[in-house]
Amino acid sequence: MLKEKVVVITGASSGIGEAAALLLAEKGAKVVLGARRVERLEALAARIAAAGGEVVYARTDVKQREDLIHLVKLACERYGKVDVLINNAGIGPISPLDELRVEDWEDMIDVNIKGVLYGIAAGLPVFRKQGFGHFINIASTAGLTTSPSMAVYSGTKFAVRAITEGLRQEAGDNLRVTIISPGFVKTNFVEAIPSQEIRGELERYRDKNAIPPEAIARAIVFAMEQPADVDINEIIVRPTAQA
Numbered sequence: 388m389l390k391e392k393v394v395v396i397t398g399a400s401s402g403i404g405e406a407a408a409l410l411l412a413e414k415g416a417k418v419v420l421g422a423r424r425v426e427r428l429e430a431l432a433a434r435i436a437a438a439g440g441e442v443v444y445a446r447t448d449v450k451q452r453e454d455l456i457h458l459v460k461l462a463c464e465r466y467g468k469v470d471v472l473i474n475n476a477g478i479g480p481i482s483p484l485d486e487l488r489v490e491d492w493e494d495m496i497d498v499n500i501k502g503v504l505y506g507i508a509a510g511l512p513v514f515r516k517q518g519f520g521h522f523i524n525i526a527s528t529a530g531l532t533t534s535p536s537m538a539v540y541s542g543t544k545f546a547v548r549a550i551t552e553g554l555r556q557e558a559g560d561n562l563r564v565t566i567i568s569p570g571f572v573k574t575n576f577v578e579a580i581p582s583q584e585i586r587g588e589l590e591r592y593r594d595k596n597a598i599p600p601e602a603i604a605r606a607i608v609f610a611m612e613q614p615a616d617v618d619i620n621e622i623i624v625r626p627t628a629q630a
Contacts, residue, residue, distance in 0.1 A: 388612040390415030393466040395458055397449050397506060398476030400427035402574035403525060406600035407473060407607050412440030414608065419462040419469075421447025421454070422476070441466075449476045449502030455509040463513060471521040471611055472510040474503045479540045480579040488581065492539045499543035503550060514562050519615070521563040523607055524551045528570045528625060536585055544568075555620060563618040565610040570625030571597040596628040 394411050398404040400422035408418045412435045420442065422428055428444040435442040443465050447454045462469045478498045480491040503524055514520025529537055530544030548566060555564035571593060580586040602624055610619040 389608065392416045392470040392611070393419065393462055393468050394471040394473065394611075395419045395421070395462050395469055395510070396473045396475055397421045397447060397455070397458070397502065398525075399444070400424045400431065402576070403569065403572060403600045403603045404473070404475045405431055406604040407475070408435065408442075410601065410604040410608060411611075412442060413438070416470075417441040417466050419458060419465070420444040421449075421458040423448050447476075449474075449505060450497045452505045452508065455502075455505040459509040459513055468517055469510060469513050469520060471523060472506055473523045473525065473607065474506040475525045476502050477525065477527075478579055479576055480581055481536045481540045481585065482581055483536050484538055486581075491581070495539055495543050499540075500546045500550075503547055507550075507554060518561050520561075521565070521611065522551075522554060523565045523567060523610060525603070526551070526566050526568045528568050528623065528629075530568055531623070536582075552620075555618070563610075563615075565619050565622065567603060567606050567610070567622045567624065569598075569603050570623075570629045572603060573597040573599050596626045598624070598626045 394416045396404050396408055399408050399420035408420055412418050420428055425446045432442045432444050443461060445458050445461050447458050459469060476498060478495060482488045524547055526547045527544040529541040530548045533541035551564060551566040558564050577586050577589045606622045606624050613619055
């Protein structure tokens with residue numbers, strides 16, 4: 388089902404994006420990888436190529452609309468189409484609102500919301516012209532509920548849910564739209580948290596309870612493998628132990 392599909396992935400250099408790239412390439416998809424850390428993209432692309440997979444990559448900062456346009460254009464030029472665009476890039480420097488870390492708030496808005504919108508803006512004209520395509524937006528269970536220190540991060544993920552549902556309703560008969568909301572995943576997410584106390588608490592929770600990014604990669608594959616007339620709209624994947 389996935390052989391020969393062309394899949395564009397943002398935030399592909401680590402975590403969920405990296406796991407998805409490896410699994411999709413293993414299943415025969417052609418992966419087009421975007422992230423800011425070029426050296427990690429190079430290493431990942433080398434692993435995929437060494438295993439016989441097809442891969443290209445480009446440095447991509449999702450805060451820059453032109454970077455998303457370039458990444459989608461690269462996929463079209465190299466492989467002639469785009470079947471799936473996975474808007475995966477996201478950041479979470481969470482903190483209590485009283486700390487007034489406004490620059491962190493702006494970064495989360497720029498990456499988590501505008502980055503998804505820029506991905507949609509780059510992919511949607513291509514999908515319309517082709518007559519097929521699948522957006523997969525990676526959100527978070529923080530888009531379902533919130534807690535202290537999570538207000539802005541949760542707000543961005545609630546926004547992704549609203550944008551994704553609006554896109555689904557506008558997509559029509561030929562385009563598919565999926566949102567995947569992971570719970571706690573073993574990634575480097577907590578490294579960006581400025582508070583040592585909050586970071587330490589979440590690191591301990593992660594090390595005890597979090598699920599591997601491969602679990603989310605499998606959810607992505609599940610959504611992609613459905614027949615063209617079946618649209619998996621929403622998947623929530625949590626650790627069993629997560630409240």
